[in-house]
Amino acid sequence: MAAPRSGDGALLVLRDQPRSAAAEAYRGMRTSLQLLPQDKQSSVVFTSCNQGEGKTFCSVNLAIALAAAGKRVLMVDADMRRPTLHKAFHYDAETSGLSDFLAGQTATPLVRITDVENLSVVGSGPVPPNPSELLGLPAMLQMCGCWAEEYDHVLFDAPPVSGITDPLVLARVVGRAILVVRAGQTSDRSLRRTADQLRNAGVDLLGVVLNGRRVPQGFEYGYGYVGAATGVSGR
Numbered sequence: 001m002a003a004p005r006s007g008d009g010a011l012l013v014l015r016d017q018p019r020s021a022a023a024e025a026y027r028g029m030r031t032s033l034q035l036l037p038q039d040k041q042s043s044v045v046f047t048s049c050n051q052g053e054g055k056t057f058c059s060v061n062l063a064i065a066l067a068a069a070g071k072r073v074l075m076v077d078a079d080m081r082r083p084t085l086h087k088a089f090h091y092d093a094e095t096s097g098l099s100d101f102l103a104g105q106t107a108t109p110l111v112r113i114t115d116v117e118n119l120s121v122v123g124s125g126p127v128p129p130n131p132s133e134l135l136g137l138p139a140m141l142q143m144c145g146c147w148a149e150e151y152d153h154v155l156f157d158a159p160p161v162s163g164i165t166d167p168l169v170l171a172r173v174v175g176r177a178i179l180v181v182r183a184g185q186t187s188d189r190s191l192r193r194t195a196d197q198l199r200n201a202g203v204d205l206l207g208v209v210l211n212g213r214r215v216p217q218g219f220e221y222g223y224g225y226v227g228a229a230t231g232v233s234g235r
């Protein structure tokens with residue numbers, strides 16, 4: 001099978017605009033992650049309070065930054081309700097992936113090689129009726145263990161916490177999460193509530209990414225972030 005071509009220029013700033021402020025921000029985020037103890041950096045869930053705050057954008061670009069540094073990286077589309085990674089890496093969202101594996105239909109989840117060197121992807125698979133139940137199965141925990149041995153970094157692109165339990169269930173299984181908030185969009189209240197929900201679920205909250213902060217660059221404006229993997233403040 002040909003390697004899926006990565007695309008959606010809006011999404012892949014690190015590949016398509018390597019000199020931009022945003023690309024530099026992701027390299028900084030890579031460093032923040034790599035400064036953590038080894039056991040903390042291997043697998044992490046990206047979640048947020050609400051839809052559209054940049055979980056996919058941030059996790060994909062961090063994955064590319066890590067892959068560019070020679071790390072073996074796996075991205076898992078764990079948003080079984082609204083999968084998105086197929087748009088970045090051009091494969092059919094409804095084909096084999098995490099959901100059919102967890103439902104017992106395949107022996108292992110299909111791992112797709114991408115055209116980004118060192119970066120592989122597991123799709124969400126066909127949309128199941130019961131994502132949170134699937135994510136809580138022992139098979140998920142077992143698979144996470146296998147991936148953690150095989151890859152240097154496993155990044156899970158999860159749904160937002162608001163209204164559904166999938167991301168809490170997944171983050172509990174994986175043990176660690178990074179919360180993405182969007183400048184001008186996520187309220188302090190939502191941030192605190194979501195951080196508390198994660199902590200109460202026993203999840204190690206590695207940090208908060210502020211996504212979409214406008215950064216002046218001469219006459220242009222790029223996008224940057226602050227606060228990756230530095231812990232949540234302002235409680």
Ligand SMILES: Nc1ncnc2c1ncn2[C@@H]1O[C@H](COP(=O)(O)OP(=O)(O)O)[C@@H](O)[C@H]1O
Pocket residue numbers: 010011048050051052053054055056057058084211212213223224
């Ligand atoms: N920092 C950013 N700069 C430019 N566009 C962004 C940025 N963050 C997110 N987007 C765009 O905003 C939309 C929502 O982001 P996405 O990552 O899909 O959110 P989520 O996964 O949290 O639902 C997408 O079209 C994405 O390309």
Ligand SMILES: [Mg+2]
Pocket residue numbers: 055056057079084157
């Ligand atoms: Mg998404």
